[in-house]
Amino acid sequence: MNAFSTAATGGRKKRGEGHTRREEILQAAKELFLELGYEATTIRRIADRVGVSAPALYLYFQDKEQMMLALCDQTFAVLIESIAEIENTVTDPRERIRRFGEAYLKFGLAHPDEYKLIFLGTNIPESIRKLGHRMPTDDPTRPGIGGALVFQRLVTMLVEAKQGGLKLNYPPDTCAELCWMGIHGVVAALILKPDFPWSNRDLLGTGMLDIVLNGVIAAA
Amino acid sequence: MNAFSTAATGGRKKRGEGHTRREEILQAAKELFLELGYEATTIRRIADRVGVSAPALYLYFQDKEQMMLALCDQTFAVLIESIAEIENTVTDPRERIRRFGEAYLKFGLAHPDEYKLIFLGTNIPESIRKLGHRMPTDDPTRPGIGGALVFQRLVTMLVEAKQGGLKLNYPPDTCAELCWMGIHGVVAALILKPDFPWSNRDLLGTGMLDIVLNGVIAAA
DNA sequence: GAAGATAACTTATCAATGGTAAGTTAACGG
DNA sequence: CCGTTAACTTACCATTGATAAGTTATCTTC
Known part of the structure; x- marks a missing residue:
């Protein structure tokens, strides 16, 4: 532990305590990704903050990408939970969808960097860029699946809305896609162009x- | 000119012919950006394709970023022109806006990489990321202004629509932003998630x- | 047509990056 | 005490964008 490292955590871990190091790395990586973005966050910077050498990170993660994936899952779990609560407490189908949109908007604006990485990544590795649209049949324990799970909930809501007697102007999956694209358009714009003089964000x-x-x- | 370089263009340019080299570089850069994306396109690769040394590129461009900016301007000029034609030939305000949206959609899907760089860039340099929302009062000769010019046309269309007697549900600038966000949401989704099984793209x-x-x- | 000036380039080099190979140290079980 | 091995470090690699400084070819001027 040296005095210049923000969160150095002392010396070598005892046997069997490696997982705590892993969490320290995730914490440092999260801070740095949020401060600097994905590209600007280097392996060495993360290692410095944790207080270990750079190659030590590769003991716990296959590569830089896997660190981001683990973090995205953590964050998206929050959104998934808040959607689950809506499903459990709101019965009116139209209101459900609206509440979904509100939660989605709120989430996106509260976690712009994770949102960017899952739904807007363009120059990040392919395996991350595809997370947002991974199929729901994919292994849900696989890291980075959060984005697809969220979208799948919306599809379900639309299907149930139709079954519940609402008349839809398009097939349910198309409706879900259109809803998502509209809301996503707002989130994406507000996140990507924060300095633009938007007329009225709310x-x-x-x-x-x-x-x-x-x-x-x-x-x- | 060696047989292995795709577009090597012979030896040293004569005095005063440097600008042709500049165009060769742009052409090679365009091909490579489209083939490989921004990050994967390296200075050395571009230089190889042109048939010069890597530092030679810095004679004509300040950095890699400026090459992309020049290319984006070229491409966006096409969209701006097609919008101008709509303005000149379509008089009905509602139809104008619809045609704008159609042209915008078509453009985005036809030039996904330029679109990504201007409107979706997240891990590219700040100066590029801001192009999409640069204010229209900025110097229009400055590279990369295309994105903002396009949006400004839509705002104007909405303002004129209101002046023309149409009743808007929101202020004209908010209407323009909402229209753009919706269309942008579609373009962004189709571009960023090309493998997703969208129900029906059209x-x-x-x-x-x-x-x-x-x-x-x-x-x- | 020789002499400069300079546009158009090259070679050599830099620091930073993600990642790997191979060795070292410390903790635990027997 | 001793061997095993988890937890690490040092040294290194190729690649990246970019720069410094030198070289060569072309044009202008006398």
Whole structure:
């Protein structure tokens, strides 16, 4: 532990305690990814913050990418949980979808970096870029599956809405895709262009929710 | 010119002919950016294809980024032109906006890499990431301004639509932002997740256009 | 047509990156 | 005490974007 390392955690771990080192690495990586972004966060920087040598990280992660994947899963679990709560407490199908959109918006704006990496990554490794649309039949224990799970919930909501008697203007999966694309468009824009003088951020969120709901669900 | 270099262009340029080398570099860079993406395209690869040494590129461009900027401008000029044609030939305001959206969609899907770099870049240098939302008052000769110019046209269309008597559900700039976000959401999704089993790509485009137009312009 | 000036280049080199190979140290079980 | 092995380190590699400094060919001027 030297005085210049932000979170150095002392010397060598005892036998069997390697997993605590792994968590220290994840914590440091998370901080740095959020501070600097994926590319600017180097293996050496993470290692410095943890207080170990750079190659030590490879004892716990296959590569830099796997660190990010583990972190994304942690974060998306929060969103998945809040969606589950909506499903358990809100019965009206239209209101469910709206609440989903609100939760999604809130999540995206609260976790812009994880959102970027899962849903907006363009110059990051292929295996990360594909996470957002991985099929729900994929192994759910595989890291980075969160994005696809979230989308799958929306599809289910639309299917159930139709079964519940709502009239949809498009097939349920198309409706889900359109809803997601609209909301995603708002999140993506606000995240990617934070300095743009948006007319009214709140109105963009609620407005888009109104627009896609009205566009997808036929008037009663 | 050696037989292994795809587009090597012979020896040293004569005095005053440096600009032709610059164009050769741009051409090679364009090919490689499209083949490999921004990150995977290295200075050395570009130089190899042109048939010069790597540092020679720095005679014509400040850095790798400036090459991409020059290319983005070239491409966006095509979209700007097609929008200008719509403005000149389509008078009905609602139809204008729809045609704008169609042109925008078509452009995005036809030039996914340029689109990614201007509107979706996340791990590319800051100066590129900001291009999409640069203010229209910025110097339009500055490289990479295309994205902002396009958006500005949409705002103008909405303002004129309101002046023309159409009733808008939100302020014109908010309407423009919502329209753009919806369409952008479709383009971004189709570009970023090309392998996802989208229900119906054409329907997503036309559907989103219907949805945002209906959502933004009040029924007659 | 020789002499400079300089545009157009090259070679050599830099620090930083992600990642690997191979060795070292410390903790535990017997 | 001793061997095994988890937990690490040092040394290194190829590749990256970029720079410094030198070289060569072409044009202008006398």
